[in-house]
Amino acid sequence: MEKDSGDGKQNTADMTQFVSSFTFDFQNRFQTINVLDEMGERISELEQSINDLRAEMGAEGTQPPPSPSKKDGSA
Template identity: 55%
Template sequence: MDGHDSEDSKQSTADMTAFVQNLLQQMQSRFQTMSDSIITKNILNLFLLPLKINELEQSINDLRAEMGVEGTPPPASKSGDEPKTPAGST
């Protein structure tokens, strides 16, 4: 019986090893897929960010124009801390 139990034990160990290796490969594959997806989305967002900022600035300028606010700031200023003065009053 010892020989038979030893074979079963070896087969059990081999089955468990194969199962764990398969599980680890699946986890690694899923992790890689998620990682690639996150990186792709972040790169895409980095490229789209300037366009979104320009759209936001245009929307703000459109709203200011609708409200009749004059002296809208230029699209890109060097510092947000500069005092805003109405157009033509320097």
């Protein structure tokens, strides 16, 4: 029994579509990972800036304002 050449073309088209779809999905996931990495770096930089400001405030002898939720100890 001889195979129809149309089946081969369909299999090739199916495989091409699969590879194309897989590549597209892979690229999207990779871009998402890159965005998350960039966000993580920016957060780290922000944390470092905050820590630097706190250290600078401490070096100047500036005390943070008292927390409004704390009482003076009287009951």
